[in-house]
Amino acid sequence: MSTEPVWPEGYEKVVFDSVDSTNAEALRAAPEIERPTWFMACRQEAGRGRRGRDWQMPDGNFAATLAMRPTGTAGWAALRSFMAALAVFETLALYTQRTRLSLKWPNDVLLDGGKVAGILLESASAPDGIDWLVIGIGVNLAAAPEGLEDDAFPPIALGGDIDPEDFLLRLAGHYATEESILEQLGFAPIREKWLRNAARLGEVITARTGSEEVTGIFETVDEAGRLVLATDHGERRIAAADVYF
Numbered sequence: 380m381s382t383e384p385v386w387p388e389g390y391e392k393v394v395f396d397s398v399d400s401t402n403a404e405a406l407r408a409a410p411e412i413e414r415p416t417w418f419m420a421c422r423q424e425a426g427r428g429r430r431g432r433d434w435q436m437p438d439g440n441f442a443a444t445l446a447m448r449p450t451g452t453a454g455w456a457a458l459r460s461f462m463a464a465l466a467v468f469e470t471l472a473l474y475t476q477r478t479r480l481s482l483k484w485p486n487d488v489l490l491d492g493g494k495v496a497g498i499l500l501e502s503a504s505a506p507d508g509i510d511w512l513v514i515g516i517g518v519n520l521a522a523a524p525e526g527l528e529d530d531a532f533p534p535i536a537l538g539g540d541i542d543p544e545d546f547l548l549r550l551a552g553h554y555a556t557e558e559s560i561l562e563q564l565g566f567a568p569i570r571e572k573w574l575r576n577a578a579r580l581g582e583v584i585t586a587r588t589g590s591e592e593v594t595g596i597f598e599t600v601d602e603a604g605r606l607v608l609a610t611d612h613g614e615r616r617i618a619a620a621d622v623y624f
């Protein structure tokens with residue numbers, strides 16, 4: 380790698396040997412933080428995933444959570460899941476070929492079609508928006524966890540003996556760039572970049588919400604981050620679901 384990355388201005392970081400979950404740690408610390416802060420851990424004893432699932436973290440993998448106090452509505456804050464996915468995508472692209480990587484709505488990063496990274500946003504609401512937001516990111520740098528129930532996108536590891544702190548340095552830089560883009564230009568360029576790297580755009584996919592399964596052509600992601608599917612019964616815009624190919 381030619382240029383040495385520098386830690387982004389305005390961000391803090393704290394690195395732990397071991398925690399229950401970096402999201403849990405970030406949630407505990409969030410009320411006290413004065414600047415956006417990354418909480419990284421070399422081990423997690425109780426990592427958590429989306430929809431109440433566990434997140435397994437074999438040794439050498441990456442786990443970190445960014446805690447921040449964003450302004451704006453809850454919907455606007457949630458767009459950061461796309462920014463986090465893009466930052467992970469760009470960071471992984473420093474270590475492997477971009478063509479091996481793709482993005483799965485809303486915020487998974489795939490490597491050769493397997494899940495290499497997962498992102499979990501949690502927040503606390505305030506009367507006029509949200510009080511704080513934490514963005515938890517897990518990346519299978521060294522090893523893919525075994526024995527998961529959901530094997531539609533089998534976990535896959537990047538490999539290559541990458542230092543998680545080095546990964547954080549690069550990831551934090553890419554994430555800070557996405558924040559500047561959101562602040563200066565809004566969500567449109569982020570959405571476009573996300574769509575350029577999306578898996579299965581224009582193809583038939585299935586979205587499983589808590590209550591139904593919707594199959595249709597993956598048309599786009601709208602300005603609110605919703606998945607837009609063209610189904611036999613018309614267009615559907617879906618705010619939250621798990622997607623299957």
Ligand SMILES: O=C(O)CCCC[C@@H]1SC[C@@H]2NC(=O)N[C@@H]21
Nearest residue numbers: 400402426427428429497515517
């Ligand atoms: O289910 C998913 O895809 C989301 C997984 C998110 C895992 C990361 S690891 C760092 C942070 N701490 C947690 O407990 N979870 C997130």
